[in-house]
Amino acid sequence: MQDADAFDAVYRRESEMVLLFLARRTLDPELALELTAETFAQAFRDRRSFRGSSAPEERAWLLTIARRQFAGFVRRGVVERKALASLGATVPQMHEDDLQEIEDRAGLAELRRTIGNELARLSGDQREALRLRVVEERSYDEVARTLGVSEPTARARVSRGLRALAQGLEHSSRSGA
Amino acid sequence: MRILDELGDELSRAAHDAEGRRGAGQARSLRRTVLFALLGLLTATGVAVAAAAIIKRGDPLPTPRGSDVPPELTPRAGTAVLNGLNVTAPDGGPVWDVRTSRSRTGAVCATVGQVFDGELGIVGLDGTFHALRAGAADACSVAQQDGFTLAGARGFRGRSGTTGITVVSGVAGRGVRTVRVAAAGSSRPLQLGPGRAFLAIFTGQPDAVRPRVTATLAGGGSRTLRFADTGQTLAADPSGGAPWAVEATPARRPDLRCVVGNRTKGPDSPTPSRYLGLSTAQVPVRCGPRGTAFVATQRFVPYVPRVGVPYAFFWGPNVSRTIVWGATGGAQKVTVLGASAKVAVDRATGAFMAVLPGQVDPRRLSVRIGNRTLRGTTAVGRRGQRLATPPVPAWRSVASVLAAQSQPDPFRLIAGTVEEGADAEDVAGGPAWSIRTWKARIDARTNAPRGYGRDLLCFAVGQRGTGNSLREPLDGGRTRAVGAGQPDGRCNGPDWLATHPAVPAVLTYVDDPGALEPKPVRVVVAGLLGDNVRSAELLGAGAPRALALGPHGSFLLVLDPRFAGADLRVRQVRATGAVRTSRSEVSEAACRIGSPPVRVADPDGGPTWIAGIGTTSASIVQSIRRPSQRGPSPKTAPCRYVGRLVGGRLASVADGRAQVYPGPGSAAVGGTGANFLSPGHPVIVEVRSAADQTQRDTGPTTPAQIARRTLPGRTTITGIALKSVTSITLRTPRDVRTLVPDPRSGVFLAVYDGPFYGGEIVATSHQRNGRTVVKRVPLSRR
Numbered sequence: 036m037q038d039a040d041a042f043d044a045v046y047r048r049e050s051e052m053v054l055l056f057l058a059r060r061t062l063d064p065e066l067a068l069e070l071t072a073e074t075f076a077q078a079f080r081d082r083r084s085f086r087g088s089s090a091p092e093e094r095a096w097l098l099t100i101a102r103r104q105f106a107g108f109v110r111r112g113v114v115e116r117k118a119l120a121s122l123g124a125t126v127p128q129m130h131e132d133d134l135q136e137i138e139d140r141a142g143l144a145e146l147r148r149t150i151g152n153e154l155a156r157l158s159g160d161q162r163e164a165l166r167l168r169v170v171e172e173r174s175y176d177e178v179a180r181t182l183g184v185s186e187p188t189a190r191a192r193v194s195r196g197l198r199a200l201a202q203g204l205e206h207s208s209r210s211g212a
Numbered sequence: 213m214r215i216l217d218e219l220g221d222e223l224s225r226a227a228h229d230a231e232g233r234r235g236a237g238q239a240r241s242l243r244r245t246v247l248f249a250l251l252g253l254l255t256a257t258g259v260a261v262a263a264a265a266i267i268k269r270g271d272p273l274p275t276p277r278g279s280d281v282p283p284e285l286t287p288r289a290g291t292a293v294l295n296g297l298n299v300t301a302p303d304g305g306p307v308w309d310v311r312t313s314r315s316r317t318g319a320v321c322a323t324v325g326q327v328f329d330g331e332l333g334i335v336g337l338d339g340t341f342h343a344l345r346a347g348a349a350d351a352c353s354v355a356q357q358d359g360f361t362l363a364g365a366r367g368f369r370g371r372s373g374t375t376g377i378t379v380v381s382g383v384a385g386r387g388v389r390t391v392r393v394a395a396a397g398s399s400r401p402l403q404l405g406p407g408r409a410f411l412a413i414f415t416g417q418p419d420a421v422r423p424r425v426t427a428t429l430a431g432g433g434s435r436t437l438r439f440a441d442t443g444q445t446l447a448a449d450p451s452g453g454a455p456w457a458v459e460a461t462p463a464r465r466p467d468l469r470c471v472v473g474n475r476t477k478g479p480d481s482p483t484p485s486r487y488l489g490l491s492t493a494q495v496p497v498r499c500g501p502r503g504t505a506f507v508a509t510q511r512f513v514p515y516v517p518r519v520g521v522p523y524a525f526f527w528g529p530n531v532s533r534t535i536v537w538g539a540t541g542g543a544q545k546v547t548v549l550g551a552s553a554k555v556a557v558d559r560a561t562g563a564f565m566a567v568l569p570g571q572v573d574p575r576r577l578s579v580r581i582g583n584r585t586l587r588g589t590t591a592v593g594r595r596g597q598r599l600a601t602p603p604v605p606a607w608r609s610v611a612s613v614l615a616a617q618s619q620p621d622p623f624r625l626i627a628g629t630v631e632e633g634a635d636a637e638d639v640a641g642g643p644a645w646s647i648r649t650w651k652a653r654i655d656a657r658t659n660a661p662r663g664y665g666r667d668l669l670c671f672a673v674g675q676r677g678t679g680n681s682l683r684e685p686l687d688g689g690r691t692r693a694v695g696a697g698q699p700d701g702r703c704n705g706p707d708w709l710a711t712h713p714a715v716p717a718v719l720t721y722v723d724d725p726g727a728l729e730p731k732p733v734r735v736v737v738a739g740l741l742g743d744n745v746r747s748a749e750l751l752g753a754g755a756p757r758a759l760a761l762g763p764h765g766s767f768l769l770v771l772d773p774r775f776a777g778a779d780l781r782v783r784q785v786r787a788t789g790a791v792r793t794s795r796s797e798v799s800e801a802a803c804r805i806g807s808p809p810v811r812v813a814d815p816d817g818g819p820t821w822i823a824g825i826g827t828t829s830a831s832i833v834q835s836i837r838r839p840s841q842r843g844p845s846p847k848t849a850p851c852r853y854v855g856r857l858v859g860g861r862l863a864s865v866a867d868g869r870a871q872v873y874p875g876p877g878s879a880a881v882g883g884t885g886a887n888f889l890s891p892g893h894p895v896i897v898e899v900r901s902a903a904d905q906t907q908r909d910t911g912p913t914t915p916a917q918i919a920r921r922t923l924p925g926r927t928t929i930t931g932i933a934l935k936s937v938t939s940i941t942l943r944t945p946r947d948v949r950t951l952v953p954d955p956r957s958g959v960f961l962a963v964y965d966g967p968f969y970g971g972e973i974v975a976t977s978h979q980r981n982g983r984t985v986v987k988r989v990p991l992s993r994r
Contacts, residue, residue, distance in 0.1 A: 039228045183794060
């Protein structure tokens with residue numbers, strides 16, 4: 036991927052894969068599109084540092100950048116747009132049918148249920164705390180008020196639940212239609 | 213996807229601009245033609261003797277309830293025949309054989325077991341023989357002409373988590389001439405009995421043995437079934453547990469070839485710990501010039517990865533090992549010198565690996581490849597860069613690392629604050645129950661916020677034990693300590709308690725959670741309401757009962773078992789005169805049984821497993837609704853569940869506990885998945901595979917596990933199919949079996965003992981129009 040034409044080819048081949056990869060991690064189509072845009076912009080910016088020669092290597096490189104983008108988002112809570120800005124590109128507005136298509140192709144509805152399945156395995160107090168915090172994304176204060184416990188208790192339940200959930204997911208794999 | 217085309221146009225324009233080749237003719241429009249590939253969601257000799265003199269005879273193992281076994285899986289009386297295969301097991305005991313029979317629908321059934329006094333059964337871990345009655349079978353299937361009618365690799369438990377045996381058995385079709393089994397590096401032919409059954413036994417569990425059976429057909433050709441065998445080249449771990457997979461991996465330069473290895477999942481891999489996101493151990497990628505032998509030798513010791521510190525390979529808190537890996541210059545013999553080690557060589561790529569105990573000093577080792585001897589590390593990095601000689605870290609245990617780093621319980625006891633509440637008599641005749649309260653602070657080492665207001669108020673309930681201890685009853689007559697300073701104390705902030713009604717804890721204990729019908733023996737209701745409550749009473753257990761409030765408004769009642777499942781509430785009158793009522797947490801609301809469920813017998817004879825379509829309550833429906841979803845919220849929604857049937861209700865049973873919990877073990881809430889089905893995708897397959905964490909150190913805990921030698925933990929395969937699907941054939945790491953989806957709901961369910969650690973599940977759905985659709989579900993994940 037040494038020039039813009041080669042970049043076009045890589046984008047044609049891999050953009051959907053990157054978008055779905057990010058959608059399945061963020062569970063949010065719009066956010067996934069933004070991260071996809073920044074991923075490709077950064078790939079283009081850093082194209083000369085890429086030493087691979089095959090499609091699998093290009094894919095692995097893109098996914099590495101995508102993972103980094105996602106990790107950065109989780110850490111900071113915002114999408115970094117440095118590469119997009121330096122390239123002078125913007126992210127197009129997403130319409131409702133785009134949103135639905137990504138939802139469907141990435142199987143987000145099913146994925147949300149899968150997470151619900153894992154939640155259902157936990158003890159009652161952990162499950163409720165995790166559902167409110169992770170699925171509904173409520174604040175700890177809200178979680179505490181909803182559950183009828185103090186905020187530190189809510190935090191502790193979420194913390195314990197996450198530990199138990201991760202252990203459960205270690206041995207679980209699922210497949211949708 | 214239109215939005216990706218738009219983004220592509222924008223990026224392409226910007227990229228070409230950036231290259232200074234801007235122009236209408238040069239701007240590329242990216243029209244996508246390539247469809248996607250979905251990624252996974254996220255990233256576990258003895259000598260046989262007749263031994264009649266030392267084997268005791270116990271009761272026959274109970275057969276499943278008739279309602280839990282469909283007719284196609286129920287043997288017909290008078291059709292059973294032993295095949296006289298009489299295979300000796302490496303762990304001794306009576307010989308093993310296969311009993312074949314015919315089901316009520318004419319299918320071929322098979323049951324594997326040991327022969328004692330001419331009868332088929334199992335000699336349990338306590339040396340007692342229990343007969344397997346002819347009215348039940350391990351599996352049944354429609355007779356096949358070519359290939360296998362039945363085949364499986366079933367693990368039987370040994371006295372520790374990683375030992376035991378794998379029994380490979382099955383029934384060959386009429387068109388099969390010979391059957392061979394390959395495992396543990398060797399292959400041998402198997403005898404066929406009068407019922408065309410075959411049998412072979414290996415040391416170790418199926419995930420480590422990874423057997424393969426091949427049928428040679430009379431008409432030419434062959435059929436092969438792999439059980440947990442992924443075709444990888446495996447190097448043995450010195451523990452005898454989960455092996456290591458070694459393989460070639462792409463290099464960054466065409467003149468290089470690279471090798472990587474990682475430990476597969478198993479009962480002892482990854483190393484048990486309480487850490488999040490734990491993966492199996494991996495060695496770094498090492499490379500060398502094509503056609504030339506290279507080697508890397510290194511000792512790895514456990515460590516705890518730190519957030520934000522990147523790693524090129526993952527070892528993590530896994531057990532210490534000294535590992536030699538690399539590639540041969542051709543298909544040559546590889547020998548490790550300086551220590552005893554078996555080397556696994558991938559003949560296709562030349563990649564090799566030998567795994568030694570972590571105490572072995574890598575500086576003492578050298579490797580003989582053909583007529584060359586290599587020492588230390590001659591390999592280079594993935595880009596061809598030279599590597600510094602890796603330091604040799606001092607050996608250390610996993611326990612030492614975890615002890616230094618372990619995440620503490622969030623609530624830290626404040627010494628001198630423990631107070632005793634009133635005792636309550638045990639309605640089941642056991643030791644008296646007691647409630648204990650104490651104050652705690654949030655441990656600053658957890659993620660909880662620092663400096664949180666006042667000290668927390670905590671409580672725990674248990675039965676009085678020796679000294680001043682409190683004990684919670686577990687399964688198999690075991691108990692565990694509860695109380696101040698123990699995990700799982702229930703804590704709340706006094707400020708919060710001053711303004712909110714606390715939720716009561718309701719614990720339903722049963723006589724035997726491993727029984728087909730566990731009987732509730734008591735319902736313990738306890739709570740801590742805070743210091744601002746004047747009086748309180750319990751509602752929902754007959755007439756309102758006044759609660760005797762102890763320290764910090766704590767209370768304890770031990771109720772008659774008839775109140776199991778009752779809608780219990782606590783009404784409290786606060787110091788201000790305000791009256792508040794709180795209800796116990798009811799997870800049952802997540803999914804309630806709707807139409808009659810699919811029923812499957814538990815491998816240990818425990819509560820029946822059920823799966824089906826149910827309804828989710830309005831409050832749950834509301835809570836899982838996405839903000840973007842429009843329109844009024846429905847009152848209820850369909851859900852699909854898996855759980856156990858206890859007292860006619862949907863319940864779950866936690867490993868090792870003596871309690872049952874209302875509601876499903878797992879559920880797809882808010883929808884059944886049926887709307888995802890189409891003729892091209894006629895079935896959804898969901899696999900839940902979990903080890904029983906409570907038995908890692910304790911060994912079997914229930915009489916059924918000891919008698920049947922079943923593996924701890926369970927794997928359930930469930931899902932939903934289109935109405936046009938008449939049957940689903942599941943090929944798993946353990947066996948091949950055919951399920952008939954429920955004609956009303958399309959739901960199906962299979963339950964196996966023990967977790968599946970690797971390989972894949974292949975589900976072939978057979979449709980009414982004769983079409984079949986194959987779905988593969990990989991089980992391996994690092």
